[in-house]
Amino acid sequence: MSNEEKVVKAEENEKKPGGSWLDKVKVILVEMVRVDSMPHDPRREYPATVAECIDDELKYKKGVYEAVKKFRDSNPWRGTKAEMQYKYALLNADLAKIYEIQEPKLVFVDRFPVGPCCFPNSVPAVIMMEATSDGRYSVVAFLHEFAHAIGRDEKGACKWSLNLFKRFFPKSYEKLEPRGHMLFRKTEKKDAA
Numbered sequence: 001m002s003n004e005e006k007v008v009k010a011e012e013n014e015k016k017p018g019g020s021w022l023d024k025v026k027v028i029l030v031e032m033v034r035v036d037s038m039p040h041d042p043r044r045e046y047p048a049t050v051a052e053c054i055d056d057e058l059k060y061k062k063g064v065y066e067a068v069k070k071f072r073d074s075n076p077w078r079g080t081k082a083e084m085q086y087k088y089a090l091l092n093a094d095l096a097k098i099y100e101i102q103e104p105k106l107v108f109v110d111r112f113p114v115g116p117c118c119f120p121n122s123v124p125a126v127i128m129m130e131a132t133s134d135g136r137y138s139v140v141a142f143l144h145e146f147a148h149a150i151g152r153d154e155k156g157a158c159k160w161s162l163n164l165f166k167r168f169f170p171k172s173y174e175k176l177e178p179r180g181h182m183l184f185r186k187t188e189k190k191d192a193a
């Protein structure tokens, strides 16, 4: 599929039922009530540092490397919003196949009070992706939320996502600043990568 076709497809998706911003808000509200908890519950056990999550020996399921490599080579931080969202949708579908789960519903919003998050108890799981302040999306946040969709707790999700990110986006990883269990852009205090 050409890039133009991809954009057309993403724009068509936006027009479909469930694609408008109001439908997205409805999904969020229904999930919050249904699962009866806010994501990023402060009582959850987060690792204290990024460093303690890094494990260069950590093994991934067969196919994960290929899927993330394909995603990386698609330049996930480039293109229009629709193009970027489509790249995430492909990775989401590939990883869901590898982990034999129903494909998580990806919801992209410009602002969400708690940032990117996952409702893993929904069927299918719902992954909320909040745009960063420059209108792009955080790769490491998507990986973290996908890890919740396959049942990882906070420590497990941090390990799963941070190590994958470090291996496939080493330059970006080096450029980011660890604060607590998260990676931040050095120039911006607000956005996680």
Ligand SMILES: [Zn+2]
Pocket (backbone or CB within 6 Å): 144, 148, 154, 157
């Ligand atoms: Zn988490």
